[in-house]
Amino acid sequence: DIQMTQSPSSLSASVGDRVTITCRASQSINNYLNWYQQKPGKAPKLLICAASRLQTGVPSRFSGSGSGTDFTLTISSLQPEDFATYYCQQTYNTPNTFGQGTQLEIK
Amino acid sequence: EVQLVESGGGLLQPGGSLRLSCAASGFTFSSYSMNWVRQAPGKGLEWVSHIGSTITTIYYADSVKGRFTISRDNVKNALYLQMNSLRDEDTAVYYCARKLPSGYSYGLDYWGQGTLVTVSS
Numbered sequence: 001d002i003q004m005t006q007s008p009s010s011l012s013a014s015v016g017d018r019v020t021i022t023c024r025a026s027q028s029i030n031n032y033l034n035w036y037q038q039k040p041g042k043a044p045k046l047l048i049c050a051a052s053r054l055q056t057g058v059p060s061r062f063s064g065s066g067s068g069t070d071f072t073l074t075i076s077s078l079q080p081e082d083f084a085t086y087y088c089q090q091t092y093n094t095p096n097t098f099g100q101g102t103q104l105e106i107k
Numbered sequence: 108e109v110q111l112v113e114s115g116g117g118l119l120q121p122g123g124s125l126r127l128s129c130a131a132s133g134f135t136f137s138s139y140s141m142n143w144v145r146q147a148p149g150k151g152l153e154w155v156s157h158i159g160s161t162i163t164t165i166y167y168a169d170s171v172k173g174r175f176t177i178s179r180d181n182v183k184n185a186l187y188l189q190m191n192s193l194r195d196e197d198t199a200v201y202y203c204a205r206k207l208p209s210g211y212s213y214g215l216d217y218w219g220q221g222t223l224v225t226v227s228s
Binding site: 094 | 142151157169210216219
């Protein structure tokens with residue numbers, strides 16, 4: 001199975017900060033990497049697919065990059081509604097494993 | 108509007124069985140692969156199972172293989188998860204999710220609200 005490792009596991013930041021979350025795959029997954037945002041008590045929301053493809057309706061302050069084994073999710077200027085938990089997921093092969101999550105908290 | 112609505116969760120004892128359902132609307136259900144994903148209380152997301160649009164491809168996580176069965180009815184626009192031999196560690200919120208095609212790296216673009224399954228003696 002492909003292991004997905006996110007870092008950091010938690011992060012404290014302020015409104016307006018630039019934040020980067022990384023996700024590393026245990027083997028190459030090309031660009032089969034998706035990013036999700038989850039708020040407490042809610043279902044996950046797909047932000048980015050194919051490593052860098054922003055979903056319709058997702059603010060442009062979110063961006064994704066990477067290919068192969070190393071990927072990043074960047075939020076250029078944090079807004080109050082961005083405080084949530086973020087997950088990466090590989091869909092290169094099954095099982096389609098998720099990272100352990102990064103909890104983004106208000107400083 | 109795309110909607111996915113899960114049902115069938117509940118409280119049951121270890122060794123029991125349960126069938127989850129996911130009613131889909133607002134899109135051509137038969138054109139999309141579907142997945143089940145679960146989340147144990149306070150934990151991260153765990154992929155559970157996949158079924159292709161025409162049921163030709165079915166996959167399971169090792170943790171549920173041999174105990175869970177995914178199925179779909181493209182006439183009723185419904186997805187199912189038959190869960191047998193349930194264990195304490197199957198306690199989770201179960202989500203159904205629609206899967207995008209390969210050009211979008213199979214991302215899960217629509218999710219239901221989730222249904223809670225609690226396995227406890």
